[in-house]
Every structure is written in C-alpha cells, then in structure tokens.
Amino acid sequence: MATILIVEDEVSINELIKRNLQSVGHTCISVFDGRAAIHELAQQEVDLVLLDIMLPEIDGYEVFQQIQGIPTIFLTARSNLSDKVKGLTLGADDYLVKPFEMLELLARVDAVLRRTKKESNNFKLDGIKIDFESRQVFLNEHPVECTPKEFDLLEVLVNNRNIALSRDRLLELAWGYDYVGDTRTVDVHIQKLRKKLDMESRIKTVYKMGYRLEV
Amino acid sequence: MKYRTFLTTLILFLLSFNLGIAIICVTTFKDMVHRAEEKSLDEHYFITSALLKDFHAVESRGIDIGNSLASLFQPYSYLSGDKKVKLALYKGDQLVYSNRQEIILPGSFLEPLGGGNRLVSIKKLDDRTYIMVSGQLPAPYDFYTMVYLYDTTDAITAWKQMKNMLFFAGFILSSLLALGLLLLLNRIFKPLSQISQISRNIAAGAYETRLPVSGHDELSEMAQSFNHMAEEIQRQIQQLATAAEQKQQFVDNLAHELRTPLTAIYGYAEYIQKIVRTEEDKLFATNYIMSESRRLQNIAYHLLDLATLRENKIERSSIRMGELVDGIEQSLSMKAAEQNIRIIYEYRFDTLFCNADLMHILLVNLIDNAMKACSPGGIIKLVADLEDGHKVISVQDNGKGMTEEHLIHITEAFYRVDSSRSRSGGGAGLGLTLCKQIAVNHEAELSFLSEPGRGTTAKLTFTS
Numbered sequence: 198m199a200t201i202l203i204v205e206d207e208v209s210i211n212e213l214i215k216r217n218l219q220s221v222g223h224t225c226i227s228v229f230d231g232r233a234a235i236h237e238l239a240q241q242e243v244d245l246v247l248l249d250i251m252l253p254e255i256d257g258y259e260v261f262q263q264i265q266g267i268p269t270i271f272l273t274a275r276s277n278l279s280d281k282v283k284g285l286t287l288g289a290d291d292y293l294v295k296p297f298e299m300l301e302l303l304a305r306v307d308a309v310l311r312r313t314k315k316e317s318n319n320f321k322l323d324g325i326k327i328d329f330e331s332r333q334v335f336l337n338e339h340p341v342e343c344t345p346k347e348f349d350l351l352e353v354l355v356n357n358r359n360i361a362l363s364r365d366r367l368l369e370l371a372w373g374y375d376y377v378g379d380t381r382t383v384d385v386h387i388q389k390l391r392k393k394l395d396m397e398s399r400i401k402t403v404y405k406m407g408y409r410l411e412v
Numbered sequence: 413m414k415y416r417t418f419l420t421t422l423i424l425f426l427l428s429f430n431l432g433i434a435i436i437c438v439t440t441f442k443d444m445v446h447r448a449e450e451k452s453l454d455e456h457y458f459i460t461s462a463l464l465k466d467f468h469a470v471e472s473r474g475i476d477i478g479n480s481l482a483s484l485f486q487p488y489s490y491l492s493g494d495k496k497v498k499l500a501l502y503k504g505d506q507l508v509y510s511n512r513q514e515i516i517l518p519g520s521f522l523e524p525l526g527g528g529n530r531l532v533s534i535k536k537l538d539d540r541t542y543i544m545v546s547g548q549l550p551a552p553y554d555f556y557t558m559v560y561l562y563d564t565t566d567a568i569t570a571w572k573q574m575k576n577m578l579f580f581a582g583f584i585l586s587s588l589l590a591l592g593l594l595l596l597l598n599r600i601f602k603p604l605s606q607i608s609q610i611s612r613n614i615a616a617g618a619y620e621t622r623l624p625v626s627g628h629d630e631l632s633e634m635a636q637s638f639n640h641m642a643e644e645i646q647r648q649i650q651q652l653a654t655a656a657e658q659k660q661q662f663v664d665n666l667a668h669e670l671r672t673p674l675t676a677i678y679g680y681a682e683y684i685q686k687i688v689r690t691e692e693d694k695l696f697a698t699n700y701i702m703s704e705s706r707r708l709q710n711i712a713y714h715l716l717d718l719a720t721l722r723e724n725k726i727e728r729s730s731i732r733m734g735e736l737v738d739g740i741e742q743s744l745s746m747k748a749a750e751q752n753i754r755i756i757y758e759y760r761f762d763t764l765f766c767n768a769d770l771m772h773i774l775l776v777n778l779i780d781n782a783m784k785a786c787s788p789g790g791i792i793k794l795v796a797d798l799e800d801g802h803k804v805i806s807v808q809d810n811g812k813g814m815t816e817e818h819l820i821h822i823t824e825a826f827y828r829v830d831s832s833r834s835r836s837g838g839g840a841g842l843g844l845t846l847c848k849q850i851a852v853n854h855e856a857e858l859s860f861l862s863e864p865g866r867g868t869t870a871k872l873t874f875t876s
Contacts, residue, residue, distance in 0.1 A: 209673075209703070212700070213680060296675035360687055362686075
C-alpha cells in the first residue's frame with residue numbers, strides 16, 4: 198500500500214493514527230515535530246503526509262510550504278473557517294478537524310491516495326487477486342463473476358481491512374446513503390462473497406458488530 | 413430649541429420696537445394737531461376780536477355791515493395767501509362772506525353754541541383735512557358766526573411720510589436684527605449640535621472621537637467634561653473587550669484542551685471495538701484511554717479549584733517556615749532525585765501568615781515548573797527573605813528561561829510557552845493560573861523575571 202508520514206505532537210494520537218493506518222496495510226512513519234518532519238521527508242519518499250498544524254519548532258503551515266508537492270492532509274483541533282480556508286488555499290489535499298473518527302480518516306486517506314497515486318491498484322490475498330481499475334476478481338487465476346454490488350462490498354472490505362464494520366456502515370459505504378434496503382442485504386451479499394471467493398476464514402463475523410476482513 | 417429662542421426673541425423685539433414707533437407716531441400726531449388747533453384758535457380769536465372792532469367802527473359810521481364785509485375781510489386775505497386758511501362768516505344760517513367760494517359747510521356746524529364758546533374740530537373735505545374753529549361773534553353781533561378753517565393736509569402728509577419712514581427703517585432694522593440673531597444663535601448652538609453629532613458617533617462605536625476644546629468659557633468646560641466622559645467610556649469598553657477576549661481565549665483553549673484527550677479516548681475505544689484482536693493491543697489502548705481520562709480529570713479538578721478559590725475567603729494562620737519547607741521537600745525530593753536536580757531551601761524569617769495547604773500547592777507548583785525548565789544537573793533555589801519590610805519568597809532556576817512575550821501570558825489559563833501546546837512536560841496548563849489565584853487570595857503579588865538560556869525567577873511578594 199502507501200507510505201504515510203504522520204506529523205503529530207500528541208503521542209497518543211500519533212500512535213492511534215499509526216495503528217489504524219497500519220491495520221489497513223499502510224506503512225507509517227511517526228514524527229513529533231516540524232523539524233523532524235522536514236528531516237524525514239528529505240531522507241525518504243512518502244506517498245502522503247498527515248500534518249498537524251500546531252507543532253513544536255516549526256508549525257504545520259511552514260512545514261507544508263517546505264514540502265510542496267507531496268499530498269498532504271491537515272489535522273487540527275481548530276475548526277474555524279479561516280483556518281480551513283488557509284489550509285486548503287495553501288494547496289492541501291484535505292482537512293480533518295479533531296476529534297475525528299478513524300473511518301473518516303481512512304476514507305479520506307484512501308480518497309487522496311486514489312487521486313494521487315499513479316501505480317495500478319491491485320490487491321492480492323491467498324489465491325484471490327482483485328483489480329480495482331478493471332473491476333475484476335480472480336480466484337486462482339480464474340475470473341470470478343461478481344455483481345456490481347458484490348464488487349463494491351468487496352472493495353469496501355478490502356479498503357477497510359482489519360477493521361470491523363457494522364452492517365449499517367457497510368450499507369452506507371457500499372450502497373450509498375440513499376439506499377433504503379434492509380441490513381440483511383449485507384448478510385446475503387457477504388455470504389455470496391464468502392462462497393464465491395472461498396473467504397469463509399477471511400471475512401469474519403464480529404459478534405454484535407458486523408464483519409471484518411482479516412488479513 | 414434654537415428656532416424657538418430665535419422666534420421668541422424676534423417676536424419680543426418686533427413687538428416692543430413697533431410699539432415704540434407707534435407711540436412716537438401717535439404722540440407726534442397729537443402734538444401736531446394740538447399745535448394746529450391752538451394756532452387756529454388764536455387766529456380765530458384775533459380775527460373775531462378785530463372784526464368786532466371793525467363792525468363797531470363801521471356801524472358807528474352808519475354803513476351797513478353786510479356791504480362792507482369784503483373790505484373788512486381784506487386785511488386777513490394774507491392768511492389765505494398760502495391758501496391754507498379759509499374764512500367764512502355766517503349770518504344766521506346764511507353764508508355772508510367767504511374768501512374761498514368752494515367751501516360748503518354742512519349746516520350742523522353752524523349750531524349756535526352761545527356764551528362765546530367755540531367749537532374746534534377736524535374735518536375732512538375733498539381729500540383735505542382741516543382744523544375748523546367756529547364761534548359766534550360776541551354780542552351784539554352774535555347772529556354772526558365766524559368759521560376759521562385751517563388746512564393741515566400738508567402737516568399730516570408730512571407726518572404720514574415720517575410714520576412710513578419710521579416703519580420702513582424699523583423693518584430694515586428688524587431684518588438686520590433677525591439676521592444677527594440667527595448668526596449669534598448659530599454660534600451659540602454650534603457646540604450643542606457638535607456634541608449631539610459626536611455623541612451619535614460614539615454611540616455608533618467610534619469611541620476615539622473627541623470634541624474640540626477652545627477658550628475658557630462654560631462651553632469649553634462642558635467640552636472637557638464630555639471628552640473626559642468619552643475617554644472613560646473608551647477605556648471601559650477597551651477593558652470589557654480585553655476581558656471578553658481573554659474569556660474567549662480561555663474557552664478556545666479549554667475546548668482545545670478537552671478535544672485532544674477526547675479524540676484519543678474516542679479513537680482508542682473505536683480501536684478496541686473494531687480492530688483489536690490481541691490482549692496486548694487491548695491493554696495498550698486501555699492504558700491510553702485511562703491516561704487521557706486522567707488528564708481530563710486533572711483539568712476538571714484544577715478548574716474546580718480555581719472556581720472555589722475565586723469564590724471563597726481562605727482561612728489563614730501563622731505557619732512556621734520550617735514546616736512549610738519540610739512539606740515541600742517531602743513532595744518533591746523523589747522527583748528531583750529522578751531528574752538529578754538539586755533544590756536548595758533558604759529562609760530568613762520564621763513564620764508566614766498564610767493558608768498552609770494553599771501555600772504548599774503554590775510553591776510546589778512553582779518549583780515543579782522550574783524543574784520542567786531545568787535540564788538534569790540544574791539547581792533550583794527557594795529563598796524566603798525580607799525586602800523593604802515585605803516578606804518575599806522567590807523560586808529561582810537555571811533552566812532554559814523564556815522571552816518577554818511569553819512572560820506576560822504565562823499565568824493565563826492553558827497558556828503554554830511552546831506554541832504547539834506540547835504536553836511533553838505534562839500538566840493541565842492551569843498550574844500558574846492557580847498559583848496566581850492563590851497569591852491573590854493571600855494579597856500577595858506574583859511576578860516573573862526571565863532570560864532565555866539563563867533561567868527564570870518567580871517572586872511572591874506579600875504586601876499585607
């Protein structure tokens with residue numbers, strides 16, 4: 198997946214973001230101040246920077262101006278409009294206000310990466326291979342027929358792998374907000390995916406929660 | 413107000429002025445008429461008495477009076493030379509002589525008055541005004557009535573001209589006065605309109621506007637007090653604005669302080685619910701949840717302490733410095749040893765009138781702050797001494813110090829010298845705010861001196 202630099206001075210939040218991103222397969226580097234961030238960026242290439250605005254030594258805006266070109270999502274506790282506007286006019290790709298839900302962070306990270314990452318988007322697990330561009334699924338090199346909704350659901354599960362998703366959330370992410378169906382639709386589609394792709398052991402039912410694709 | 417004053421003054425002036433003119437006119441008129449009447453009476457008397465003598469003389473010569481009237485009146489023709497005087501003689505109701513034919517008198521004037529009485533009256537005939545004196549000749553010629561007419565038209569015309577002149581001059585004078593009055597009133601009322609304009613400006617929020625002050629009269633005095641008022645208002649508004657800003661800052665900071673631990677708590681709870689699969693991860697997350705909750709709790713306690721201190725009067729007693737210092741040493745020695753920091757205690761007075769618990773909190777907080785600023789091997793000095801008769805306790809460190817701009821704000825709630833508000837040093841950001849409040853409750857002054865790289869000195873001066 199992607200290499201993400203987390204610049205956040207709050208150790209607890211930095212750690213939290215790192216663990217969440219790692220669980221969906223990203224590689225994370227944690228730094229706690231602006232100077233370290235610039236130093237780290239000079240050393241290695243990253244796909245995305247999560248940048249807190251209030252940082253020791255050098256603040257987020259200044260760091261951002263020095264690292265121009267790398268996709269960036271600003272994180273901040275300040276939610277007033279002028280801060281948002283300033284962040285976005287500087288050219289940030291997105292803006293997240295604390296407190297935020299991890300699923301939201303992941304969704305935005307995915308969105309920015311989809312926009313900015315050039316390489317083709319593939320996912321491989323056991324004998325399964327998913328090509329997100331052509332929307333094709335292969336099991337042991339043999340193409341598997343999937344309905345569009347099944348593919349959408351699979352995509353959501355893969356993008357949020359290792360994270361338990363409630364049926365409501367799955368419905369919202371795969372079918373969209375305006376879908377008025379029953380949550381049992383999700384169960385039916387999950388069963389179909391499990392059967393078609395031989396994922397009984399991978400797509401776990403989480404008690405009283407929903408489903409999780411474990412990798 | 414201005415126009416009312418203007419109108420009242422103008423009307424009063426016009427009334428008295430025109431009344432004066434009218435009185436003058438009437439008096440002159442009366443005087444003139446009176447003089448004309450006197451003159452007419454005199455002449456009438458003169459002519460009558462002369463005629464009487466002439467009649468006697470004519471009659472004694474045996475000549476009929478009726479035929480010689482023309483020659484008898486001859487000497488008085490000079491009177492009518494300027495055509496101002498007319499004479500007429502009636503015998504009974506019959507006009508027997510007139511030096512001017514055109515006069516026809518109504519019969520009623522010829523009523524015999526008798527007893528030598530004469531009638532004076534003003535008559536208007538054919539656009540001309542006459543003073544008429546009529547009277548009978550004394551007996552035995554009392555069947556003759558002598559009428560003397562004096563034409564006063566010219567005098568009256570002159571009087572009328574004078575009257576018109578006077579009123580015309582009065583009108584011009586009044587206009588001039590009205591103009592002058594208006595200018596004067598404008599000048600007088602100008603400061604008033606200025607004040608109302610500026611008051612409106614101030615009310616609209618332009619608190620820096622002032623009245624121009626000139627001269628040393630009542631108006632300038634008023635302007636000065638008005639300006640003073642405006643200054644006070646500006647100052648108080650400024651104070652309110654500053655207070656509101658500080659409060660807003662406090663709320664913003666509090667929101668931020670609460671938001672960060674909340675983000676972590678929520679995030680880790682979500683992490684446990686959705687991602688955690690091993691006991692180890694769960695323990696890791698719960699640890700964070702607990703420490704962040706404790707941070708929230710800390711903030712809550714500190715805020716509560718602050719609120720209580722602000723509300724309540726504290727109880728104070730004489731505390732021995734030895735006890736106070738021992739207590740502080742006990743709570744800090746472990747931490748100081750851990751960080752390899754040396755704390756030196758010196759005191760040169762024995763007792764301090766204070767609340768022991770609060771003073772303990774205050775000094776521990778100050779030393780704790782000093783310890784955060786110090787690197788390992790640092791030295792902190794607590795000195796209690798007398799300065800100008802006041803008890804002073806100072807806490808001096810040789811740590812990293814801070815700049816002037818930070819010093820002003822360090823007692824503000826949640827203010828952190830590091831703008832990132834990094835909590836690497838721990839604490840809720842309310843320590844010095846609490847210290848300041850305790851100092852205020854002890855009627856003491858808390859001041860700070862610092863130099864970047866050289867260290868900071870906190871000084872607590874007891875003023876009571």
